[in-house]
Amino acid sequence: xxxxxxxxxxxxxxxxxxxxxxxxxxxxxxxxxxxxxxxxxxxxxxxxxxxxxxxxxxxxxxxxxxxxxxxxxxxx
Numbered sequence: 224x225x226x227x228x229x230x231x232x233x234x235x236x237x238x239x240x241x242x243x244x245x246x247x248x249x250x251x252x253x254x255x256x257x258x259x260x261x262x263x264x265x266x267x268x269x270x271x272x273x274x275x276x277x278x279x280x281x282x283x284x285x286x287x288x289x290x291x292x293x294x295x296x297x298x299x
Contacts, residue, residue: 227289228296230255230277232265239288242280251285253292254278 227237242249255277282288
């Protein structure tokens with residue numbers, strides 16, 4: 224299984240996690256653990272579309288989350 228590539232913005236090691244909240248499953252996600260909408264590092268603000276956030280969500284498997292994240296990293 225491939226490893227998730229580091230964040231292309233800050234270089235942090237990417238997280239991969241199974242999203243379960245109060246017993247409800249939301250799939251898998253991957254991305255920058257340091258990402259916060261207004262952190263001043265990632266250049267995001269309230270007008271930034273979610274498709275540009277340094278994370279991917281709602282994937283059906285760990286492998287899918289890693290693959291989607293790595294494609295996002297490679298595409299810039």
